[in-house]
Amino acid sequence: MPKIIVEVMPKADLLDPSGKAVAGALQRKGHSEISNVRIGKRIELHYENTPTEKDLENAKQIAADFLSNGVIEDVVNVTVEN
Amino acid sequence: MPKIIVEVMPKADLLDPSGKAVAGALQRKGHSEISNVRIGKRIELHYENTPTEKDLENAKQIAADFLSNGVIEDVVNVTVEN
Numbered sequence: 001m002p003k004i005i006v007e008v009m010p011k012a013d014l015l016d017p018s019g020k021a022v023a024g025a026l027q028r029k030g031h032s033e034i035s036n037v038r039i040g041k042r043i044e045l046h047y048e049n050t051p052t053e054k055d056l057e058n059a060k061q062i063a064a065d066f067l068s069n070g071v072i073e074d075v076v077n078v079t080v081e082n
Numbered sequence: 083m084p085k086i087i088v089e090v091m092p093k094a095d096l097l098d099p100s101g102k103a104v105a106g107a108l109q110r111k112g113h114s115e116i117s118n119v120r121i122g123k124r125i126e127l128h129y130e131n132t133p134t135e136k137d138l139e140n141a142k143q144i145a146a147d148f149l150s151n152g153v154i155e156d157v158v159n160v161t162v163e164n
Contacts, residue, residue: 007124022125026144033137036128042089043104046118055115062108 002047004056006063007077009040014072040076043067051080084129086138088145089159091122096154122158125149133162 010016016038023037045059056078063075092098098120105119127141138160145157 009124009126019125022149026127026148029148031140031144033129033131034127035130038126038128040124040126042091042122042124043101044091044120044122045108045116046120047115048117049115058113062113066108066111067104 002050003081004045004047004051004059005077005079005081006043006045006059006067006075007040008043008063008068008073009038009076011072011074040073041067050082056080084132085163086127086129086133086141087159087161087163088125088127088141088149088157089122090125090145090150090155091120091158093154093156122155123149132164138162 010019019036019038022039023034026034026037043063045062047055051059060075060078063078064070068075092101101118101120104121105116108116108119125145127144129137133141142157142160145160146152150157
């Protein structure tokens with residue numbers, strides 16, 4: 001199934017409490033090499049046919065307008081995966 | 083900041099109600115080319131230094147044991163990003 005993958009992360013200067021909690025837990029388990037953790041979203045858009053350039057443009061627009069909240073999140077990647 | 087990216091998705095044969103809701107909304111907005119949407123997690127592990135092969139092995143273990151629930155989720159990707 002052809003897909004477009006949209007990756008959304010909380011903005012770097014915002015707190016990410018769930019990420020902080022995971023980072024703390026990993027450090028308590030001895031993974032001191034991991035300094036921080038941030039948790040975002042990975043959204044798969046499924047297509048019947050291989051996405052065209054136009055589909056990718058549309059997906060970037062959808063990612064910015066609809067799948068992310070620009071106040072608190074950044075779209076870090078929009079890629080086709082066949 | 084060097085990172086390891088862990089991507090976790092709901093298993094293919096499980097319902098994903100938030101993904102279904104987004105797919106329905108996109109179709110109502112006229113994006114009929116998008117047949118389905120699934121929403122998973124993108125987790126960034128931050129490292130002070132470039133992750134070694136050993137760090138990547140550890141991260142795969144952490145992803146399977148700790149960052150995902152094997153009953154309902156699959157780890158789809160664990161990759162180094164410098």
